[in-house]
Amino acid sequence: MRLLSVGSTGEDVKKVQAALNAIYEEQLDTDGKFGPHTEEMVMAFQADNDLDADGLVGPETWAKLFNEVVEDNDQEEDVVTVGGAIRQSQLSNLYGKPRDPAPYLKVMDFTEFKDAFAHVKDFEGHSWSCRIYGHELMEAPLRKAFAAVVSRGLAKELKTFDGCVCIRPMTGGGGMSVHSWGMAVDLNAGTNGYGHQPSLSTAFVRCFTEQGLEWGGSWHTPDGMHFQLPSTRG
DSSP states (O other): OOBOTTTTTTTTHHHHHHHHHHHHHHOOOOOOBOOHHHHHHHHHHHTTSSSSSSSOBBHHHHHHHHOOOOOOOOOOOOOOOOOOOGGGGGHHHOOOOOOOOOOEEEEEEEEETTTTTTEEEETTTTOSSSEEEGGGGGGGHHHHHHHHHHHHOOOGGGOOEOOOOOOOOOOOSSBBBBGTTOOOEBBBBGGSSTSSSSSOHHHHHHHHHHOOEEEGGGGSSSSSEEEEESSSOO
């Protein structure tokens, strides 16, 4: 089967919408258009059924929704390499559940940028060490992103580094946060809160998105502090 996500259309989407309408009181238009409302209800269904609540209808979600087994013939798991594509829905299969042994976590040293970021504070208000404990795959894109921030004269825009690894549920949804695997960082949290209009400049954001990091500020419910390596889309 093909992966269904926001932007998908067709009979499969209609079938999913009808199935969700049969389960929940909140009703969807069975128009075959996978929009934000359909995504929200898919996430609710996934959370209720102990699935990763990523809003994507893949084989696991389809099987649970329709009580049938499907083969994922149209999707192969991406090879996990630096710069490779990783979907948010893959994290448990690739790295295990949060709190499992995590050999992929490491301390990433970015002290070559210490002079440029001397003004930056950590989440406790102390001077940031320019070190981040997180997933090893984050090191290369973050290093390039920080280098771009400095070279483009945007270093003063980075005010606070607010964390990477944090084992917790996803904000505003079901499932576990990408932070649980150390695959996201939060920056300038005080002025870029979840659900509020982000204050980061387009130029600053581009330093990170150019390196393959997805920015939460572009989501349906914005999370402007948040940059993550896995994609929320298939």
